[in-house]
Amino acid sequence: MVHSVELVVDPDTEATVRRIWDALRDADIPSQAPASRPHATLVVAQRIDAQADAVLAHLADRFPVRCCLGATLIFGRSAGVLARLLVPTDELLEIQADVYRLCLPFMDPAPMPHAEPGNWTPHVTLARRVAPARLATAVRIAGRPSEITGQVIGLRHWDGDKRIEHAIGNSA
Numbered sequence: 001m002v003h004s005v006e007l008v009v010d011p012d013t014e015a016t017v018r019r020i021w022d023a024l025r026d027a028d029i030p031s032q033a034p035a036s037r038p039h040a041t042l043v044v045a046q047r048i049d050a051q052a053d054a055v056l057a058h059l060a061d062r063f064p065v066r067c068c069l070g071a072t073l074i075f076g077r078s079a080g081v082l083a084r085l086l087v088p089t090d091e092l093l094e095i096q097a098d099v100y101r102l103c104l105p106f107m108d109p110a111p112m113p114h115a116e117p118g119n120w121t122p123h124v125t126l127a128r129r130v131a132p133a134r135l136a137t138a139v140r141i142a143g144r145p146s147e148i149t150g151q152v153i154g155l156r157h158w159d160g161d162k163r164i165e166h167a168i169g170n171s172a
Contacts, residue, residue, distance in 0.1 A: 001160030002112075003048035005056065005099050005168070006039040007086070009067065009124075013150030014038045017069070017084075017124060023141045024082075024127050029134050031127045037165070039156065040086045040122050042099045043115045045107035052106035053157050053168050056099060060154055060169025065091055069124055069148035072139050079129045082138050084148070086122035092152070096120050099155070 009017070014037070021033035032038075068087040075081040086092065097117040104111070113119060130138050155168040 001163075002044050002046055003107075003160055004041045004044040004158045005048065005052070005103060006041050006156050006158055007092075007095075007152045008037065008039050008154050008156050010064070010151040010153050013067070013069070013148060016145070016148050016150075017126070020084075020126055020142060020144070024138060027134075027137055027141060029082075029127050029138045029141070030129050032125055036125075038124050039158075040124055040152075041115070042096045042120070042155075043103050043107065044112045045103075045110065047108045047161075048103055048157065049106040049108070050157070050166070052103050053166060055102050055106070056155060056157075057169035059095065059098060059102075062091075062095060063154045064151040065089075065095070067092070067150055067152045069150075072142045073121070073123055074130075074135065074139070075121075079131055080135070081125060082127040082130050082135075082142055083123035083125045084142065086124060088122050092122060093117070093120075096122070 017038035021031040024031035069084040073083045157166040
């Protein structure tokens with residue numbers, strides 16, 4: 001499995017994303033419900049040592065940060081990943097670059113290339129393995145509401161091996 005450091009959103013934004021997940025599930029589209037928590041991954045590697053959490057703790061003072069989930073995205077060619085864009089602001093891009101830089105010594109073997117600053121596409125995943133025949137329905141569901149405004153309220157470290165999350169600093 002993998003480890004990641006992720007942005008987490010406020011309860012209202014989380015509830016809106018969960019409603020989209022539920023609507024996708026009700027349409028027989030493999031959504032993230034109920035096993036996940038809405039988030040945007042900042043860095044990801046096979047392993048991120050828990051010591052990174054202490055190094056990242058001071059970043060908790062930078063939250064909350066206003067955010068907007070905008071356009072619907074599709075990653076991949078067949079059986080794609082459906083997501084909503086976390087509209088990149090200067091502040092979010094700086095946070096991602098700082099998290100990447102601070103986590104580098106703790107990531108093993110190395111971070112995934114798509115998480116490097118300049119290559120990162122901020123997003124919140126809605127569904128995985130969406131069959132091409134289901135994309136039109138999935139995109140219609142995922143795009144409502146057209147814009148979701150809220151706040152990023154903190155950071156978490158996701159341990160995919162144990163399937164547990166650890167709040168970083170005073171993050172929620």
